[in-house]
Amino acid sequence: MDTHDPDQKDSGWRGSREGWLTAARDAFVEAGLDAVKIQPLAARLNLSRTSFYWFFKDRGALLDALLDDWEATNTASLITAAEAYAETIGEAVLNLIGIFLDDGPFASGLDLAVRGWAHQSEAVAARVNAADAARLDAIRRMFGRFGFAEGEADVRARTVYLVQIGYISMQVREDMATRMARIPDYVKTFSGLPASDRELRRFHALHGFQPAA
Incomplete structure (x- = not known):
């Protein structure tokens, strides 16, 4: 007798939804959109x-899930950091910078x-534009909490965010010591205070x- 429950589609010998999504994400970051195809992913997973x-209606549904994952990973982590408790604007900026370090939750390769x-899809471009607007708004509100006027908060938010996106777009590679040595000056530049x-x-x-002694 077949005891299979059709609603139980989350794991087992077919893999799991998260496993397929992770494989798609890795392939996408490594080789671009053309690498996110069902057969190559199945081979990668040995499935x-x-x-x-069992987990996705078609490739389009997987691509939609990939975008949802990007927003949950990157936009959500940035907004969470911008809204995190901080006693000073310096601490708030450090909270934000921290997510972009190698051990932080912001997946730079995925964002890139x-x-x-x-550039290939108007629908994806619209989602990127909306995400950028939401991220900038969160940073703008962060500065606003510390008494910065609206115009200054906006420019400082753009300075913080566009620098970070520039790091990603230019694929800048810095070792931790170099990055950490620059962070005090970044904080002062971004916030006006050390x-x-x-x-x-x-x-x-x-x-x-x-830090080195």
């Missing part, structure tokens, strides 16, 4: 092609890949960085 259809995809020694020590500890 049958038909198992894909989605921006490349946006981060305190206590804030920097806490930031270093949070990211497992030990």
Whole structure:
């Protein structure tokens, strides 16, 4: 007797929805949109092609899920950081910078890949534009919480965000020591105020960085 429950489609010998999505994300970041195809992903996962259809209606549904994953990973993590508790604007800016470090939740490679995809699709470009607007608004509101006037908050938000997106778009590679050495000046440039020694020590500890003696 077949005891299979058709609603239980989340795992097993067919893999899992998360497994297919992770494989799609990895392929997308590594090789672009053309790499996100069912058969190559099945081979990557060592699964049958038909198992894909337990989790996604078709490739279009997978691509939609990939965009949802990008927003949940990157836009959500940025907004969360911008809204996180901070005693000073310096601490708030450090909260934001931290998500872009290698150990942070913001997936830079995924962001770069989605921006490349946006050049091929008006619908994806619209989602990227909406995400950029939401991210900028969150940073703008962060500065507003610390008393910055609307116009200044807007320009400072753009300065923070566009620098970070520039790092991603130019695929800048810095070792942790170099990046950490620049962060105090970035904080001062972004906010007009220096981060305190206590804030920097806490930031270093949070990211497992030990400054040279």
